[in-house]
Amino acid sequence: MVKTDVFKGRDFISELEYTREEIETILEVAFRLKEDYAMRRPHRLLEGKNMFLIFYNRSLRTRNSFEAGFAQLGGHANYLDADKVYTPAIKGMEKAYTTERVADVARVLSRYGDGIAIRIYGKPTGWVYGRGNEYIREFARWASIPVINMEDDMYHPCQALADIMTMKEKLGDLKGKKIVVSWAYSPSVEKPVAVPQSAMAISSFFGMDIVLAHPEGFELDPMVIEKVKENQRKFGGTFEVVHDMKKAFRDADVVYPKCWGVLRHIPPQAPQADWDAIGKLFDANKHWICDEETLKLAKPDVLYMHCLPADRGFEVTDEVIDGPNSVVFDEAENRLHAQKAVMALIMQ
């Protein structure tokens, strides 16, 4: 375990800003809190503290695991629909008496409690890739209390912690294990890329062999891929991109097939979101579904992972997600424990 004072007061915006040692410490704490929860042993480590959960987007797992988890730690979280407060906006996106500058919101909330967590991607960012992350960093710049990323348009670090916890529980040492982060089709084109990017990022700390699979046109952020490779140079593991789900799945220990959006047709890569072009790319790839036949190409005990909600019948068949290889509910549960660990460490 690292020295304990590296956490207090820190933000948790991207897993890539933490060291491997720090991530391992978070996971150790998470596993310990999971045991406490299993026994319902009180663990009110943040008694009397308050935090603010700001949602620009829908949420089931994130909202409930944060709100319930913080209560289990003895605190109280205010659930804030961004449209029911004066919607926090960065300079240039303000509207009188409807929005309030992020700088002001962050400074005010810092006076009332002990942490701020934010979810923002897609429509509320005007579909400008990176602006969600910019919002969260703007919060962090002005807040004097820790800021947590509950999914922006680049990263979903809490999901990443839950993912790696689940893999460790099922597979033990992850060194040399093969994970396939794959695109899958959904009729909804309005999808962020945070989950696959964070899944790769977290895997790159643990020596895993990463295969990124997607149809042409669904490329992820090259900067994230560069950081993944940089980690792999330190911690081991290989990285490969393939354009065929079936080919990618061969001998996989973990598959993570999931729909994501098209960066090349939204700003800043495109002058504006081109939904026609995006729709065509989606329509051309309806066969990217994780069904039993495809799953059989992987190892027999392969883990099927998904952050949920899954678009059943499109991304994945019922047989797979409800089948013996699926660990999606264990994965969802680990959100609770991972986030409690982060909160307990940084919000002291």
Add this chain to the structure above:
Amino acid sequence: MVKTDVFKGRDFISELEYTREEIETILEVAFRLKEDYAMRRPHRLLEGKNMFLIFYNRSLRTRNSFEAGFAQLGGHANYLDADKVYTPAIKGMEKAYTTERVADVARVLSRYGDGIAIRIYGKPTGWVYGRGNEYIREFARWASIPVINMEDDMYHPCQALADIMTMKEKLGDLKGKKIVVSWAYSPSVEKPVAVPQSAMAISSFFGMDIVLAHPEGFELDPMVIEKVKENQRKFGGTFEVVHDMKKAFRDADVVYPKCWGVLRHIPPQAPQADWDAIGKLFDANKHWICDEETLKLAKPDVLYMHCLPADRGFEVTDEVIDGPNSVVFDEAENRLHAQKAVMALIMQ
């Protein structure tokens, strides 16, 4: 009191699935918790627990009594607007990235806390009678924690408990007491039938003489009526249907006049909701109002009951609902105590 281990982990979806002995135990606990509350004696029986309140419909009493009551028991309830999570949907009513299958929602929430409560009827069910109940049973099927019905399109069992508590407080032994469950007019035709059905159901456990009064066309679910009669064969009491509010009220100990909808003009009885036909039935029966003149036909100390909100000036006059026979606020208060009893018993 029954053996205490019959409650732990159980769902509370319809009062008809509990035995009379079990219902009496819930009421005893409710009265005891009411005393505790009156003295503000701490009764934190569910310290550190979490539950999830999912609302597809508006609510004042239910939401506030559940949320405050659970806090009084030491727990924390997440209030969830169904449209702010990925709206839980049963198979066939799903929409990519907007809904999430009930099976998945139930399994995820089971990992984060200790109970799920749901309100669903009317529009969110597509006005298919029974589908609200089906939603709740689907939650219960998949959840590994207790599921509570906060009103579906068939039953409102928490209201029923509050109703029977209130009658017991005011009338003592209910054997042979006459209750009139009556339709009343409201300008809003979008009304569920859960309250009158549950009022009859709960009364049938206690030997009451039940009179169901409504204009022709407002028949309630024959299956529920059959169960009411079945209970009466065991526990005593009579059952009668009349089509005249005034006639029904004669010598009543309790009257419960309240608007409800038209089952014969919505599915499955009709191919689709026929709002014209429903509107006509409503318009033809505007004289079904509980006013002082009508109330005088009952016993002098008759209890006027209503689950609230009441459509004042339509269902009931101000003189009656604010008059000496009205017990509506005691009835509303008992929601708190009855629900706390249910939670304390099943969520241990």
Add this chain to the structure above:
Amino acid sequence: MVKTDVFKGRDFISELEYTREEIETILEVAFRLKEDYAMRRPHRLLEGKNMFLIFYNRSLRTRNSFEAGFAQLGGHANYLDADKVYTPAIKGMEKAYTTERVADVARVLSRYGDGIAIRIYGKPTGWVYGRGNEYIREFARWASIPVINMEDDMYHPCQALADIMTMKEKLGDLKGKKIVVSWAYSPSVEKPVAVPQSAMAISSFFGMDIVLAHPEGFELDPMVIEKVKENQRKFGGTFEVVHDMKKAFRDADVVYPKCWGVLRHIPPQAPQADWDAIGKLFDANKHWICDEETLKLAKPDVLYMHCLPADRGFEVTDEVIDGPNSVVFDEAENRLHAQKAVMALIMQ
């Protein structure tokens, strides 16, 4: 400190209904609770209590400081969007199955907890000046638990307490200090007048010299001004109205420039809201902005105050609100402590 039993069970609707001695006691308690908070010394004075926060309008500071503050006191507050309950309505503004009479809502909630707080002004009142206050008084009339005004269309007494706390912290004795409550331009014309009215009202208890500055047409409620003058006859201080921000600012100790609406063009002064006329008045006064040049006319250490959210670039320049004279975040923080003091005193 006044005798302590004057607070228990009382409503807090307007600061003008409290005596100076009582207000001073609230402030003493607020400063003490602020110290507790600074040290994170537990102060769970309302352990196990519940309150209901009803919002007809957006809120950031109010909602979060009440919800977090009440949790810090050991209680649990239900956040209620007025549109998600049966919207409480006064007689004459009811709509079947959508609204519920305030009298009924107040009586029901009184059975479930220990306090009700309400925010209502502008659109939900049909833009009839005074109707928001009427709503809150109607709640208070029927509730058997304390009612708190979280801003209506006449008063924002919690803001007033925070304002006076902040002035006392920065200036010490307020006797003879000059405060300028000034109108400022915003592109949003839908603004209440509660903040300037309450700022003048609270200042009038402490012997301050009050200058009210606004363009012609933006007159405030003469009844409030009369009460301000009445207080000043008792406690000292002068009152003056000027129609020039620059002239008003001269030698000011405190400036409070802020947009507000036009009472003469909404009911009851006008037969109906005349948004054209209001718009013209606003457009004609775009130069009413608090910039550095204007601020320099005041004393060098003048306090710049604002209740937030500020319409930056219109009401005030970034240089001023983010500059050395600005105390807006200290002011926002004091909302927390002032409200906790009120709650702790009246909700015992």
